[in-house]
Amino acid sequence: MDSRPLAVGFQGKRVAKQAETQITHTPAELEQYFREMLFIRRFEEKANVAYRQGKMGGYMHTYIGMEALCVGWMHAIRKGHDNVITAYRDHAHAIQLGTDPVKVMAECMGRKTGTAGGKGGSMHIFDPEKGFYGGWGIVGGHIPIGAGLAFASRYRGDDKVTLNFMGDGAANQGVVFETLNMASLYDLPCIFIVENNEFAMGTRLEYHASDTELWKRGLPFKIESKRIDGMDVLEMEQAAKEIVDWVRENQRPYWVEVMCYRFSGHGAADQDRQLYRTKEEEEINMQRDPISRLRKMMIERNMMTDEVAEAIDAEITEEVEKIYAEADAAPFPDVDEVYDNIYTDMSPEQGH
């Protein structure tokens, strides 16, 4: 039994060949994608700092390295109209949909001005006005709920689609298969997206999935299924648009595995990634950094210079600092708020 870590990354070999991406975007649009991904990156890095400083507690999972995936998909949907639901690695999705980043930061810090008044924390960001339904902590547990959002669309005959995100670990949870069966049975306009960053916390894909080609799991349920590379924001957006448009028109579910990689630990408590992967494989996979890739491509095509990129970075870094400061200045919730909003119309039995 070979004990070396298995082949790294899915660059080229394991991902289905993508057609050469046509760049139909303007430089301004590309700069916008660059800004959006970089904002998520700097926000998440600051969240990690905040955690180490004791400003955030519990479980906090950052999206570092996976930015292209979220940015690509959110540009493919009608924001505020379509539904989005994910697990606990949720800051990026909320921010991309337009939730105030100060409120997200404040929620992670448990402050009164957070998206849930400090009641939920990092794992439970909700913003239904923007179509964002969370923010869930049970691996795979929210998948039927996402299908339920799509069920309501089917029931009403509206044209919303639901993006239902999960990780590669979640793709093993039993309720996911139950949901796929019903999504297909009832023609639910639900797009199941596996953010395959190759690790279920500290257990790599090859050790947790008997067949590592997770895209196939839609096939037994007669669901359109595909695998895509998610480390290039333009390819991601193009693939996402095709899928979203197809689902909206055909009113059928879709199951798509998006290959990506997270550069940080699973969560803030994961401080020793070498327990489950090597520095060499990390370095190789960091070459897939979607932000560097876009920056390099824009510079090569004379759509941006290094100086401009640096200036944008400095601007975003400063903006994140301001967000952090504003969130940190907010008060904690009042202690009597502990009983608020358990029910719409009453409180539970109170007291110890």
Place this chain on the structure above:
Amino acid sequence: MLECMEQDESVLIMGEDIGRYQGTFKVTRNIFAKYGDKQSRYNLRILDTPITEAGFSGIATGAAMAGLRPIVEFMTMSFSILALDQIINHTAKIHYMSNGVVKCPIVFRGPGGAAKQLSAQHSHSMEGWYAHVPGLKVVAPATPQDAYAMMKTAVADDNPVVFYENPGLYSIKGSIVQDVNVRGEFGKAQILREGKDLSLIGYSRMTHVNLAAAELLEKDGISVEVVDVRSLLPLDTETIYASVRKTNRAVVVYEDWRSGGFGAEIAARIGEDCFDHLDAPVGRVGGLNVPMPYARNLELQCIPDENDVVAAVRKLR
């Protein structure tokens, strides 16, 4: 349920064999004829689901979050155990975790408790498990009128409601006052029989056991007040305490396993808050602490009946 569906298009029912098959206890009979189409592979308003309790509970939860008002039937509440993660970890939590921006107007209902020789896996009393969870409401009506009126309240409620039915109640006949706008109040117990010597407190089918026990005790000159709790969460302690303070003695009766059943919670509260008025410790009658056996004589032994209640009452005097 039919009235609710007629009044509000967003009300739907889903569960196993509730449509074409009319439901294993026939609770949903006649609904498919009205809202289902035999030719269709699926009917979204009266939906026959696959056998996937966790999956369809979660789908119904998501649909409720998006503004529909689903009623989910569990073929028996014992099967709801498969959906516990969805109900407790998701449905019950969403309003709080979102600090009120996401509501979940859903009803989970089904027959719970022992029927006839359904054996260990099919005879659970689950109402106590659910009444333990902040974020859920739990009701257990004992009369046809309450079943009717409280179901309408459950469907109209914007919170998740567990509507608990004991199969022994399905055959009870009684009159109802049909009124599409009626609402049976949650958090309100009722006195079904007035008395002065002791309060018998119970819910669901045990209310009828208590009424039968009261008849037996009357013959011996013991006047028993029967309190039908009917709403476990929220719980009407005011009515329960008023009765106990009047009679000075209480026995709480529940079919669930004696140890840790919801009746134990009621008994604990009576002890805490009515101590000065009690002339005896609060008694309890619960189901035997065993998995439900199959043989009818053993099964009958496990389930509290009026003789068990009478014995418990005599112990207190």
